[in-house]
Amino acid sequence: MTAQDDELELDPIxxxxxxxxxxxxxxxxxxxxxxxxxxxxxxxxxxxxxxxxGAGIRTLVEGAWGFATTTEVxxxxxxxxxxxxxxxxxxxxxxxKEEKKFTIPDNINFATGQHVITEPGExxxxxxxxxxxxxxDLDKIAxxxxxxxxxxxxxxxxxxxxxxxxxxxxxxVEKTMGTLYVLADVLVKENDNLQxxxxxxxHVGCWNSVDLAQVETAIIAATDQGLRLLKARPCPxxxxxxxxxxKLGGVxxxxxxxxxxxxxxxxAGQSILENKIGTCIGNEAVxxxxxxxxxxxxxxxxxxxxxxxxxxxxxxxxxxxxxxxHDLESASRMAMTPTGNGRAEAFDYxxxxxxxxxxxxxxxxxxxxxxxxxKNGLYCKNWQYGYVEPNKGNxxxxxxxxxxxxxxxxxxxxxxxxxxxxxxxxxHDIDGIASDFGxxxxxxxxxxxxxxxxxxxPHFRIKNVLVGGMEE
Amino acid sequence: MRKRLVMSHEAMxxxxxxxxxxxxxxxxxxxYYQVKHHEVFMVIGTSLDIDLERGSLKTAEIIRDAGFGxxxxxxxxxxxxxxxxxxDSESIEKTIRNVVLTMGKATNDPDFHSFxxxxxTTKVSRSxxxxxxxxxxxxxxxxxxxxxxxxxxxSIDDEHVYSINVSFKAGxxxxxxxxxxxxxxxxxxxDVDLSCDVTVKDGDEMNSDYDFKDGRALSQLSTDIxxxxxxxxxxxxxKVRVKSGFFPIVLSPRAAGYVIAGSIAHAANAESxxxxxxxxxxxxxxxxxxxxxxxxxxxxLETFSRRLTCSFDGEGNPTKTKKIVNGGILETFLYDxxxxxxxxxxxxxxxxxxxxxxxxxxxxxxxxxAPDESGIVAREELFKGIEYGIYLDQTYDxxxxxxxDFSGMIAAGFLIENGAITSPIQQATFGTNLLELLSSIESxxxxxEDNAGTITPSIRLKGLHVSGNE
Numbered sequence: 001m002t003a004q005d006d007e008l009e010l011d012p013i014x015x016x017x018x019x020x021x022x023x024x025x026x027x028x029x030x031x032x033x034x035x036x037x038x039x040x041x042x043x044x045x046x047x048x049x050x051x052x053x054g055a056g057i058r059t060l061v062e063g064a065w066g067f068a069t070t071t072e073v074x075x076x077x078x079x080x081x082x083x084x085x086x087x088x089x090x091x092x093x094x095x096x097k098e099e100k101k102f103t104i105p106d107n108i109n110f111a112t113g114q115h116v117i118t119e120p121g122e123x124x125x126x127x128x129x130x131x132x133x134x135x136x137d138l139d140k141i142a143x144x145x146x147x148x149x150x151x152x153x154x155x156x157x158x159x160x161x162x163x164x165x166x167x168x169x170x171x172x173v174e175k176t177m178g179t180l181y182v183l184a185d186v187l188v189k190e191n192d193n194l195q196x197x198x199x200x201x202x203h204v205g206c207w208n209s210v211d212l213a214q215v216e217t218a219i220i221a222a223t224d225q226g227l228r229l230l231k232a233r234p235c236p237x238x239x240x241x242x243x244x245x246x247k248l249g250g251v252x253x254x255x256x257x258x259x260x261x262x263x264x265x266x267x268a269g270q271s272i273l274e275n276k277i278g279t280c281i282g283n284e285a286v287x288x289x290x291x292x293x294x295x296x297x298x299x300x301x302x303x304x305x306x307x308x309x310x311x312x313x314x315x316x317x318x319x320x321x322x323x324x325x326h327d328l329e330s331a332s333r334m335a336m337t338p339t340g341n342g343r344a345e346a347f348d349y350x351x352x353x354x355x356x357x358x359x360x361x362x363x364x365x366x367x368x369x370x371x372x373x374x375k376n377g378l379y380c381k382n383w384q385y386g387y388v389e390p391n392k393g394n395x396x397x398x399x400x401x402x403x404x405x406x407x408x409x410x411x412x413x414x415x416x417x418x419x420x421x422x423x424x425x426x427x428h429d430i431d432g433i434a435s436d437f438g439x440x441x442x443x444x445x446x447x448x449x450x451x452x453x454x455x456x457x458p459h460f461r462i463k464n465v466l467v468g469g470m471e472e
Numbered sequence: 473m474r475k476r477l478v479m480s481h482e483a484m485x486x487x488x489x490x491x492x493x494x495x496x497x498x499x500x501x502x503x504y505y506q507v508k509h510h511e512v513f514m515v516i517g518t519s520l521d522i523d524l525e526r527g528s529l530k531t532a533e534i535i536r537d538a539g540f541g542x543x544x545x546x547x548x549x550x551x552x553x554x555x556x557x558x559x560d561s562e563s564i565e566k567t568i569r570n571v572v573l574t575m576g577k578a579t580n581d582p583d584f585h586s587f588x589x590x591x592x593t594t595k596v597s598r599s600x601x602x603x604x605x606x607x608x609x610x611x612x613x614x615x616x617x618x619x620x621x622x623x624x625x626x627s628i629d630d631e632h633v634y635s636i637n638v639s640f641k642a643g644x645x646x647x648x649x650x651x652x653x654x655x656x657x658x659x660x661x662x663d664v665d666l667s668c669d670v671t672v673k674d675g676d677e678m679n680s681d682y683d684f685k686d687g688r689a690l691s692q693l694s695t696d697i698x699x700x701x702x703x704x705x706x707x708x709x710x711k712v713r714v715k716s717g718f719f720p721i722v723l724s725p726r727a728a729g730y731v732i733a734g735s736i737a738h739a740a741n742a743e744s745x746x747x748x749x750x751x752x753x754x755x756x757x758x759x760x761x762x763x764x765x766x767x768x769x770x771x772x773l774e775t776f777s778r779r780l781t782c783s784f785d786g787e788g789n790p791t792k793t794k795k796i797v798n799g800g801i802l803e804t805f806l807y808d809x810x811x812x813x814x815x816x817x818x819x820x821x822x823x824x825x826x827x828x829x830x831x832x833x834x835x836x837x838x839x840x841x842a843p844d845e846s847g848i849v850a851r852e853e854l855f856k857g858i859e860y861g862i863y864l865d866q867t868y869d870x871x872x873x874x875x876x877d878f879s880g881m882i883a884a885g886f887l888i889e890n891g892a893i894t895s896p897i898q899q900a901t902f903g904t905n906l907l908e909l910l911s912s913i914e915s916x917x918x919x920x921e922d923n924a925g926t927i928t929p930s931i932r933l934k935g936l937h938v939s940g941n942e
Contacts, residue, residue: 040747043581046831049574050568067533071557088532091611092522095529128577136579142919150748187749187874194748194874225778233634237716237903237939244590266523269635269671272678348535389883391671391680394899396869396881416872418879420901424676461553468879468901 010166020086024060030347032161039154054345061089063101069348090335107379111169113307115302118178123160125205142223151187171307176204188226197226202298202441232415235469241377242465246438250455251383253360260390261315262353263330272393282427288316292356298441299356306342313339327353346447359456363433365457379403396420418468434459501568510652511587511757514540517645524618524638541828549581553831585813588787596781598805603689606662624698634673641665649788657784666693670705679708687777712895714940728924737836743809751876761910764847769798771837775837779925786825786832802852841928843916851917861888871906879903900940
């Protein structure tokens with residue numbers, strides 16, 4: 001049994017679309033349940049439990065996409081939604097330029113199959129009371145660590161659902177999975193000095209399959225980070241040699257390279273990496289991949305939202321740009337193979353080219369060697385947020401804390417360090433990659449949609465990083 | 473044959489949504505479970521999106537969305553939220569049962585007193601927030617609007633223009649809030665948004681800028697944003713390196729809105745204050761900025777885009793115009809019903825909703841930086857005497873709300889040399905503390921601009937620490 005046990009016949013809807021003259025059509029049907037709450041000052045806020053379903057139908061008519069959605073998931077509701085999508089496609093086809101018209105090539109391999117990653121019933125196998133109680137215990141762990149802890153904000157978000165996709169070219173994929181995301185923000189205060197430490201725990205599956213020791217490690221790490229930051233001073237501005245840790249390194253790979261490799265930006269004339277395939281864009285030690293097929297990682301998808309199986313895609317190999325991330329449209333228009341990166345947040349969004357699990361491959365330095373070898377610089381750890389403008393070629397990410405490296409020694413602790421760089425330069429400036437590896441999960445926003453991703457990286461070193469900060 | 477875009481309430485949403493029948497059904501269910509407090513936020517809406525990529529139509533979407541979110545609470549302050557996008561009887565029963573069960577899992581909260589309870593004041597005029605032309609918009613007209621914008625962008629003939637992308641979005645929605653205190657409010661809204669993104673290229677140098685118009689009525693849009701976007705984008709070519717140091721700064725309206733108005737409003741969120749998570753905590757009634765700075769949250773604004781103008785907030789309380797900062801003094805925090813009850817004050821009507829599928833959160837509406845005349849100078853005076861400075865046109869960074877420390881990247885900026893804007897700048901970063909930044913405000917120009925409901929003039933600062941790579 002799947003979550004969509006009242007399964008509808010979708011083939012007649014596809015046939016209906018074809019009768020209406022569309023070149024291609026796909027239907028996505030989602031059913032989901034969610035359990036969310038926030039804990040603030042040891043009290044639940046906005047505890048919520050929800051159930052829902054909906055469907056989105058997309059039609060392609062001579063290169064124009066028509067898209068319509070409905071929450072009336074019945075044969076009648078879908079037929080009407082299908083007509084809306086087909087009408088939109090048909091109405092728009094006259095506005096597609098001749099050279100922009102495209103069809104989905106015949107040789108594309110669409111996936112079929114059922115993937116049950118999380119069993120129905122797993123989410124409810126642990127009671128909601130128990131989940132709330134556990135987070136109250138986490139709150140206590142943080143508070144017992146120091147009297148400076150003033151507030152523990154925990155955001156708990158658990159979901160389970162089934163997504164079905166069928167299309168007019170034989171794709172038929174059903175995915176049933178749960179996801180869990182816990183964000184802990186620990187506020188600490190000493191006199192007037194207010195700081196916070198933050199950690200995220202993410203997991204494919206529901207609470208029943210979580211290794212609780214890892215969640216406790218996260219809350220302790222968040223607390224200790226906040227406490228350390230009480231002693232930190234602002235970062236001086238300037239240009240530095242920077243060593244980044246696994247977490248910050250992952251965000252770096254995602255922001256500095258991943259987004260610019262998304263082929264929808266290339267097609268829109270909005271990426272600095274257009275026409276750069278085969279050219280050297282970085283140090284020969286740099287190899288960057290995206291891999292949606294690893295079920296251990298938070299960005300895992302068995303197949304994307306267009307019915308293409310997830311896969312490992314090499315973006316940069318030994319410093320050379322090897323490829324882009326594709327959805328069906330970009331692959332069709334650029335005569336490339338789709339890479340399984342067409343992802344939509346939910347049924348009511350059109351798929352876009354998105355990353356899954358993006359990573360920089362480890363090399364042979366040890367972390368200690370990197371630090372010892374850096375006479376003057378910054379050792380930057382953990383991230384707050386990051387962003388990129390692929391059409392300007394610059395990016396920024398902010399790290400939570402940094403250590404000043406002076407004459408090979410780890411000295412002052414710094415806070416709120418903003419690092420910025422240029423996509424076409426920064427990979428050349430990487431001059432040492434360690435052999436360790438760490439991966440962390442989160443959500444990435446683009447075009448108003450948020451999807452699960454993870455970023456992974458070893459420690460590595462970058463020269464000439466522009467750092468924003470305050471003069472002491 | 474012209475395809476009519478079916479965007480009227482009557483024609484959309486399964487043809488048979490009767491919000492009053494649904495209200496009765498929901499209230500009957502809540503009564504069955506003897507729920508002490510409840511609040512329901514319902515939306516019935518349709519939106520149309522059209523995207524033009526490099527001069528060719530790419531996607532057209534019609535999203536129909538209807539559903540309600542319900543909050544319940546009992547005498548111990550245990551409260552819960554749930555939502556559904558299915559309006560049939562069975563789904564309503566399931567949703568109410570679900571939210572009542574979930575309420576039992578919440579912790580007690582003595583700070584919860586009640587949902588919104590203020591009776592409605594005068595509503596804003598319907599014509600300010602609703603445009604019937606949006607409902608009867610036809611798809612050909614929408615496509616015409618985006619192609620005319622494209623033509624406008626192309627009218628600036630320059631070999632460096634590399635790609636032009638245009639998008640248009642229009643939506644209508646009926647918002648309906650009712651609760652156990654007898655609050656019952658509904659309002660019809662329309663929203664429109666036309667934007668144009670232009671990327672320019674010169675050899676390996678690539679850059680871009682955009683322009684947009686948004687508001688409540690189709691007549692507020694202008695296809696001239698196309699040409700403006702191209703002109704703005706072309707100005708970003710030929711970037712030069714910047715020195716590092718402490719330099720005079722002029723914030724553009726879009727940067728000032730984000731850096732000053734948005735950050736202060738965010739830090740004035742009463743929940744952050746009560747949770748001890750804001751650097752404005754304990755500063756009510758204190759001077760946090762120069763005398764000539766006033767920041768207003770005006771949900772009843774009748775001019776500019778009216779992007780966020782509305783009669784009641786996401787809990788059903790009437791919206792109110794208030795000065796967050798008045799003459800440099802922090803005058804109020806922004807409250808919803810819960811935080812107002814907790815603080816023992818009246819709600820400022822600042823509960824906002826992202827949709828029916830999420831509980832309310834505190835947020836400002838239309839934000840206005842309204843300087844006192846003593847701080848205003850003519851546009852050309854604003855740059856006077858700056859030998860070397862930065863025109864900070866855009867950043868996407870925000871301060872650390874706990875401390876006000878603020879470091880970030882200048883995503884778009886220009887040099888100011890000898891009192892005038894000159895070359896666009898390459899990569900540069902800045903660092904400050906927001907309270908320091910406020911105290912360094914020197915003057916404002918007299919040309920306020922509206923960026924998505926935030927209305928600010930350009931603002932001159934004594935300076936910021938800038939880190940460049942020259």
